[in-house]
Amino acid sequence: MTTLITNIKELLQVRETDHKLITGKDMKRLPTIKNAYLLIDHDTIVDYGEMKDLRGIETDNTIDATGKLVLPTWCDSHTHIVFAGNREQEFVDRINGLSYEDIANRGGGILNSAEKLQNTSEDDLYLQSAKRLKEVIKLGTGAIEIKSGYGLTVEAELKMLRVIKRLKKDFPVKIKATLLGAHAIPKEYKNNKEAFVNLVIDELIPQVGKLQLANYIDVFCEKGYFDLNDTELILKAASNYNLIPKIHVNQFNAFGGVGLGVKYNALSVDHLEELNDDDIQALKGSHTIPVALPSCSYFLSIPYTPARKIIDAGLPLALATDYNPGSTPSGNMNFVISTACIKMKMTPEEAINAATINGAYAMGISNMYGSITKGKKANIMITKEVPSYNYLPYAFGDNHIDQVLINGNIQ
Numbered sequence: 001m002t003t004l005i006t007n008i009k010e011l012l013q014v015r016e017t018d019h020k021l022i023t024g025k026d027m028k029r030l031p032t033i034k035n036a037y038l039l040i041d042h043d044t045i046v047d048y049g050e051m052k053d054l055r056g057i058e059t060d061n062t063i064d065a066t067g068k069l070v071l072p073t074w075c076d077s078h079t080h081i082v083f084a085g086n087r088e089q090e091f092v093d094r095i096n097g098l099s100y101e102d103i104a105n106r107g108g109g110i111l112n113s114a115e116k117l118q119n120t121s122e123d124d125l126y127l128q129s130a131k132r133l134k135e136v137i138k139l140g141t142g143a144i145e146i147k148s149g150y151g152l153t154v155e156a157e158l159k160m161l162r163v164i165k166r167l168k169k170d171f172p173v174k175i176k177a178t179l180l181g182a183h184a185i186p187k188e189y190k191n192n193k194e195a196f197v198n199l200v201i202d203e204l205i206p207q208v209g210k211l212q213l214a215n216y217i218d219v220f221c222e223k224g225y226f227d228l229n230d231t232e233l234i235l236k237a238a239s240n241y242n243l244i245p246k247i248h249v250n251q252f253n254a255f256g257g258v259g260l261g262v263k264y265n266a267l268s269v270d271h272l273e274e275l276n277d278d279d280i281q282a283l284k285g286s287h288t289i290p291v292a293l294p295s296c297s298y299f300l301s302i303p304y305t306p307a308r309k310i311i312d313a314g315l316p317l318a319l320a321t322d323y324n325p326g327s328t329p330s331g332n333m334n335f336v337i338s339t340a341c342i343k344m345k346m347t348p349e350e351a352i353n354a355a356t357i358n359g360a361y362a363m364g365i366s367n368m369y370g371s372i373t374k375g376k377k378a379n380i381m382i383t384k385e386v387p388s389y390n391y392l393p394y395a396f397g398d399n400h401i402d403q404v405l406i407n408g409n410i411q
């Protein structure tokens, strides 16, 4: 099966050689071809170029993209889309004056979601999650990381991870699974956090490791949740099962989580709404990519990750949604990109790089996803007719996507 897309107004994120990660000043450059074609064979990008160089070829399918842009699908490297129900009441409570912290302290927040999830059957959890996944694919997401973390018991965490495994089997998008065993301290362990950390280390990690249900290990490293010592113990235990760290750090407080992540060769450190100079220094020369989650800042009215400080220090940056019921009930990467431009002063080029190739890096898949490169997977989207790519983040709130192709197939 071959598909030829013709008359593309501009083909974005074209990378001849396989760049794995775009850093610093290079993030301002988005390589494109105007008036282009793109050729797909089965699930793979096999050719592209200017229309004037297109020689007559026979294809099974032709899509005319006159006036439209074509780009790789979004790579959303941080989500919690497997969850039960919602937390709309807490949303109203916050409008009425309670803080995210107040809500967590009175047993709401993550504990609220965990209770709901524990009382939801695996099939129902799958159906709720599959519905969300279908929706984000329509919004242009073609690769996604999904975390556990709303289980808070060994059994419920395994249930979440089995749901992720089923999503992997049933959906054509690329999915990576992360074990977030230490997401909050369950009620029963309120005065005995150490025992819960031991449960994660002695039971949860080995079971998940043996069943190979996760690619990555995550910890919510934050005051009132898990400290540096807890985090280090968990990362060490996970390394025995080759679970690479991708950790929640610096959402509300900066106290060395970034440096710890780098020390353990984390693939990514995520959130970073609070970021100090030591954190920036720790990231320099490392393989760890910082990930910003602007929809979370928007929804919780907390600071935005200082993207300019990060990029101007020569570092890379990825953008992701953080789709979850508590801090970010949205999986829309288009909104993330607009918000990054509007609130974090990222240029459209930087935001698109951060949401495609750098997002792919943050999931360890940039060899096959995140750019228009021969040999990479044909996960691409075709926009509606728009004046230029600047228009995508500029006209925020509009849906600019016309068609999404995953593995070469129209969704």
Ligand code: NIG
Pocket: 109, 110, 113, 220, 248, 251, 296, 322, 324, 325, 326, 327, 328
């Ligand atoms: O990434 N910060 C920790 N975890 C999630 C939110 C969890 C929740 O409130 O349900 C996040 O923002």
Ligand code: FE
Pocket: 078, 079, 080, 248, 322, 324
């Ligand atoms: Fe998160």
